Amino acid sequence: MTTWIALLLADPSPCLRRRVLTELLGRTDADPEVHELGLRVADPLAAELVALQQEDGSWRPSDLPGNAGGRVLATAHVLARLGYLGLRSDHPAVARGAEYLFAQQRADGAWPLPEEREAGEGREGYAMIPLQTALPLRGLAACGYAEDPRAERAYEWLLARRLPDGAWPTGIAGVGREAASGVFGSVAGYRRLARSRWGCRSNTTGALLALGEHPTRRTGAEARRALDLLLGRETRERADVGFEVARLIGAEPPRGFLTFFARYDLGLILSLCARVGASTDDPRVADLVAFVRGLQGPYGLWEYGPHPQASRWVTFDLLRSLARLDAGGAWIGLEPRTPFQPYPSRRKRY
Secondary structure, eight states, X not given: OOHHHHHHHTSSOHHHHHHIIIIISOOOTTSHHHHHHHHTOOOHHHHHHHHTOOTTSOOOGGGSSSOOOSHHXXXXXXXXXXXXXXXXXXXXXXXXXXXXXXXXXXXXXXXXXXXXXXXXXXXXXXXXXXXXXXXXXXHHHHTTOTTSHHHHXXXXXXXXXXXXTSOOBSOEEEESXXXXXXXXXXXXXXXXXXXXXXXXXXXXXXXXXXXXXXXXXXXSHHHHHHHHHHTTOOOOOGGGTTHHHHHXXXXXXXXXXXXXXXXXXXXXXXXXXXXXXXXXXXXXXXXXXXXXXXXXXXXXXXXXXXXXXXXXXXXXXXXXXXXXXXTOOOBOOOOOOOOOOSSOOOOOOO
């Protein structure tokens, strides 16, 4: 028996054990062990979140660790977590949370901006930031609502905010509650994309994650172009591998809005490659796979140093992505390899 199988199936989380059985070992719902894990065992990772749900279906930011933003973003993040644990729209808490989010959706398909980011009377702010819709949409899609007509309207809004080069911007600046200046928000160095003037890596990652949860849009031209741009950052931050998985199981708290995807998590990029259908014939993908495989420990696990309790979940996620890539993808990116510079040097005037 492969060592990691025994270690993952020994994890206290029934949600993890069920996902290992079904997604890595090919067991079906008819399998007695899968059936038992699905119906008779409550996972504290999910139960603790469900217990915090409010009567209107939302989650309060003050009840969650970190800084999840307002109720819309807090609820979106909890739904993303519950979806990752394996809960779907047939679970009462998920259904109530989804209806709360849809109730906050605007007529144009988007969700409102966080108040602190919105342009107010006489003060500057943003008229639009793609993450305002990408994050709630990701949470809904992760729980099985991707093809709901209300979610499809949100996808159309999000796609209409793409830049001509295929990235998503930081946002559009505005003054007052209705007027937009038409000026793109600045892109901090850590959020730069190698070959996009105004593209924001954080917003592009959020949009791609939402697309990646859709059964058909995940392999569309828009998703593949976004992945092509994200792969342009060829850096190897070893310590951040698995950060997004750790956040989804509650080991890492959510923080920030524009900075939500500040870390360049190669585990997340690998997962996106698998969802979009990237091929290891792409040298960038092949190098990424080789780097991640080189981090695997002697017992088959990938250790997540900041929170070792997340290591088995990180291992599951990476093994699943690698298996999907090994199964063969068809897409190869066209962007040339470009050294990444978060803050490129400026030519002196004199």
